Amino acid sequence: MALCGDDHKKLADRINRVEGQIRGLKKMVQEDRDCFEVLKQVAAASGALRSIGMMILEDHLKGCVSDAIRNRTNEDELIRQAIDIFLKFTK
Numbered sequence: 001m002a003l004c005g006d007d008h009k010k011l012a013d014r015i016n017r018v019e020g021q022i023r024g025l026k027k028m029v030q031e032d033r034d035c036f037e038v039l040k041q042v043a044a045a046s047g048a049l050r051s052i053g054m055m056i057l058e059d060h061l062k063g064c065v066s067d068a069i070r071n072r073t074n075e076d077e078l079i080r081q082a083i084d085i086f087l088k089f090t091k
Helices: 008-030 035-071 075-089
Strands: none
Touching: 008 035, 035 075
16 A cells, blocks of 8 residues: 555655764764763654654545445445554553
8 A cells, every 4th residue: 555645755755864863873873972962862853753654644544544444445444444553652
């Protein structure tokens, strides 16, 4: 199944920013930077990844799951998957 939603460029741009944050984190570790500074960047990257995940989940619920319910095709499985992934995001 392909990604739901149609703004793949926006999603790719956000992933690129996170990739840059991760490279920055690696450099901070290599430079033996202050723990607090590194932890702030870890929190920022983690929040950015969580935001990307929620964006994809929202598109999935509005697209794939909604279509499955409307068409009565595989809706129980898609709803179960959505609940499973939502639970992973709330840990």
